[in-house]
Amino acid sequence: MADVGVRPARREDADAVARIQVRAWLAGYQEIVPTAALADMTGPHALETWRQRWAEAAAEPPTPRHRVLVAVQGTTVTGFAAHSPAEDPDHDPVTTAELLTMLVDPDHGRAGHGSRLLAATVDLLREDGFTTLVTWVFEAHEAMLAFFLSAGWAPDGAVRTLDMGVPVRMVRLHTDISTP
Numbered sequence: 001m002a003d004v005g006v007r008p009a010r011r012e013d014a015d016a017v018a019r020i021q022v023r024a025w026l027a028g029y030q031e032i033v034p035t036a037a038l039a040d041m042t043g044p045h046a047l048e049t050w051r052q053r054w055a056e057a058a059a060e061p062p063t064p065r066h067r068v069l070v071a072v073q074g075t076t077v078t079g080f081a082a083h084s085p086a087e088d089p090d091h092d093p094v095t096t097a098e099l100l101t102m103l104v105d106p107d108h109g110r111a112g113h114g115s116r117l118l119a120a121t122v123d124l125l126r127e128d129g130f131t132t133l134v135t136w137v138f139e140a141h142e143a144m145l146a147f148f149l150s151a152g153w154a155p156d157g158a159v160r161t162l163d164m165g166v167p168v169r170m171v172r173l174h175t176d177i178s179t180p
Contacts, residue, residue, distance in 0.1 A: 006120035009068035014055035016077035071113035079104035099135040
């Protein structure tokens with residue numbers, strides 16, 4: 001097996017992270033996100049915007065509790081995850097963190113990169129004193145929901161609807177990370 005792992009993202013990872021984001025969205029969200037919205041989120045202009053945002057997030061996070069991690073196989077970035085203190089008003093940002101995104105390049109799927117990213121995220125969050133982790137997932141994204149449910153997450157009853165030209169529902173999942 002190739003050398004695999006997870007490490008903090010660096011500014012120079014921004015291009016790979018942005019490309020993975022676009023590739024993963026194109027591969028996994030075509031049946032979930034309306035065509036026009038997906039095109040806006042994945043086109044050439046969007047790719048450059050994402051590249052800039054990920055470079056900033058890796059090099060200059062708003063706080064030490066905001067992090068971007070990358071999964072690697074050898075020297076190739078295969079996926080990424082970003083987390084921060086929770087911003088939803090019904091959670092305490094001192095004890096609850098939010099997994100903002102976690103995506104794996106479609107060419108490297110089902111190789112354990114997502115599980116490694118999630119485990120590394122939880123380890124860092126525990127070190128920071130968080131006890132709960134939440135994330136928002138498109139209700140229709142069956143594969144992502146199945147991944148989180150199989151990892152011990154559960155819906156907490158919160159839902160939100162995004163206006164993407166048509167309403168698109170998301171569900172919030174949560175898990176207790178207080179003990180290893």
